[in-house]
Amino acid sequence: MGVDCRRCPLRKRRLFDEMTEEELRFMLGFKTGELSIAAGATVLLQGTSSPQLFTVLSGLGLRYHTLENGRRQVINILFPGDFVGLQASVMGELGHSVEAVTPMVLCAFQRNDLWRLFRHHPDRAYDLTWIAAADRQFLGETLASLGQRSALERVAWALLRIYQRLEAVGLGDKGFAPLPLRQQDLADALGLSLVHTNKTLAKIRSRQLARWQDGELYISDIEALAEIALVELEPLPVRPLI
Amino acid sequence: MGVDCRRCPLRKRRLFDEMTEEELRFMLGFKTGELSIAAGATVLLQGTSSPQLFTVLSGLGLRYHTLENGRRQVINILFPGDFVGLQASVMGELGHSVEAVTPMVLCAFQRNDLWRLFRHHPDRAYDLTWIAAADRQFLGETLASLGQRSALERVAWALLRIYQRLEAVGLGDKGFAPLPLRQQDLADALGLSLVHTNKTLAKIRSRQLARWQDGELYISDIEALAEIALVELEPLPVRPLI
DNA sequence: CGTCTCGTTGACATAATTCAACATTTGTGG
DNA sequence: CCACAAATGTTGAATTATGTCAACGAGACG
Numbered sequence: 001m002g003v004d005c006r007r008c009p010l011r012k013r014r015l016f017d018e019m020t021e022e023e024l025r026f027m028l029g030f031k032t033g034e035l036s037i038a039a040g041a042t043v044l045l046q047g048t049s050s051p052q053l054f055t056v057l058s059g060l061g062l063r064y065h066t067l068e069n070g071r072r073q074v075i076n077i078l079f080p081g082d083f084v085g086l087q088a089s090v091m092g093e094l095g096h097s098v099e100a101v102t103p104m105v106l107c108a109f110q111r112n113d114l115w116r117l118f119r120h121h122p123d124r125a126y127d128l129t130w131i132a133a134a135d136r137q138f139l140g141e142t143l144a145s146l147g148q149r150s151a152l153e154r155v156a157w158a159l160l161r162i163y164q165r166l167e168a169v170g171l172g173d174k175g176f177a178p179l180p181l182r183q184q185d186l187a188d189a190l191g192l193s194l195v196h197t198n199k200t201l202a203k204i205r206s207r208q209l210a211r212w213q214d215g216e217l218y219i220s221d222i223e224a225l226a227e228i229a230l231v232e233l234e235p236l237p238v239r240p241l242i
Numbered sequence: 243m244g245v246d247c248r249r250c251p252l253r254k255r256r257l258f259d260e261m262t263e264e265e266l267r268f269m270l271g272f273k274t275g276e277l278s279i280a281a282g283a284t285v286l287l288q289g290t291s292s293p294q295l296f297t298v299l300s301g302l303g304l305r306y307h308t309l310e311n312g313r314r315q316v317i318n319i320l321f322p323g324d325f326v327g328l329q330a331s332v333m334g335e336l337g338h339s340v341e342a343v344t345p346m347v348l349c350a351f352q353r354n355d356l357w358r359l360f361r362h363h364p365d366r367a368y369d370l371t372w373i374a375a376a377d378r379q380f381l382g383e384t385l386a387s388l389g390q391r392s393a394l395e396r397v398a399w400a401l402l403r404i405y406q407r408l409e410a411v412g413l414g415d416k417g418f419a420p421l422p423l424r425q426q427d428l429a430d431a432l433g434l435s436l437v438h439t440n441k442t443l444a445k446i447r448s449r450q451l452a453r454w455q456d457g458e459l460y461i462s463d464i465e466a467l468a469e470i471a472l473v474e475l476e477p478l479p480v481r482p483l484i
Numbered sequence: 485c486g487t488c489t490c491g492t493t494g495a496c497a498t499a500a501t502t503c504a505a506c507a508t509t510t511g512t513g514g
Numbered sequence: 515c516c517a518c519a520a521a522t523g524t525t526g527a528a529t530t531a532t533g534t535c536a537a538c539g540a541g542a543c544g
Contacts, residue, residue, distance in 0.1 A: 147433025191389025
């Protein structure tokens, strides 16, 4: 049934906490399957409930909220190590959809086992809460981007954060990282029109700060980018992996 | 030391789950104090850590994120029943500040006891996670507001959600609810300028949908408001209270 | 009475959207 | 193998939503 947790390639990444032997044993039992899904396919659908929880093992996804008039807001990009579906499990109904942008592999867990986790593995439950809190923190920053940053600042911010995250899971190095999204996806994440996103990317390219072409992102001047983005340049906090 | 959990006025509100006797007993021990704070005072400061967790007992607050250039984004309004400070406790550093808009009373808990909660009260830990997930869900919707809704849609959405929440905790009735914020606060929450927020409020007022004057909000046509806001009009989900 | 803070309104500036056209690539069916 | 359609990225021009500046009124308060 796919990757054994003991051999999980993610665990070694510096983004993640070490796992104790005991935790590892528990995860082995907690993981009940693996979901491989094609690019473009929907993993979870807004308004539905799901009996499954997932951790992204590989590939990129999008979490987005759809309005009644059809417009969509990308809430965040899902990277390897991200945990998905807690809302549906805990609250019953999902407030967003999740879609694969590249082929994805996700570790699957049973919603019913979640209670077992809370009951018998308080440390893992705590980690789950940690993740939820971290997520919320990031959403707060994203909110500040949409509400207070100009288009240039927003795009700079997004490229920076995306690179940081890719790099932290071992997908990026020396400023290079694969980023197989469409400009439309980024536009929907930043609340900008496609055209304006494109022009803003062109501006960042012409200033030699970063470029993003043919699915590859290259950051050439990360300090300047961080300055435009109005963020401190510091390593991402280490987080638990579930 | 202030209100006894057994007599907590919030518990009876329809927004919240029932509590078992056993949960109640635990909460009595979990609550270690009460914080009364003046309007305008800061409860938690971005970038710091805090040994305390809080549940808002009464009053209104703002949670906001400050950018390096001083602009601020209000992340959400804190209503009675909201839980504050999980991030600081769980992650170490806080990504936002919390400020009282009116005089507030908050029930205080010890960060150290949080672990005890996870260890011995998995049901309460689960509730905590429920709250974090619900919060995230709401932030996703807020993100969609800032990213995809026009100024008119945003203001309509905000007034609607604010009223719903006030009403659900017993502060609003028949379309009326107290809302002692400044227009600037709403503007900062919606990512709009003060002037434009004001003009948009005037438009909503002239269309007889809602008005907000002298700290009182009155919704006169909630269906029309919901239509503009692009949301389904449905009751807020019942949530656990901590 | 003067000085704040807050809400209100008009005039003007500008950032971002919309519309439109075109280039490139990719896949597809004839 | 070619012709063609469907995505995606790119660019210019016109339009519009929103922001900025400025002034004023009303109330709170020392």
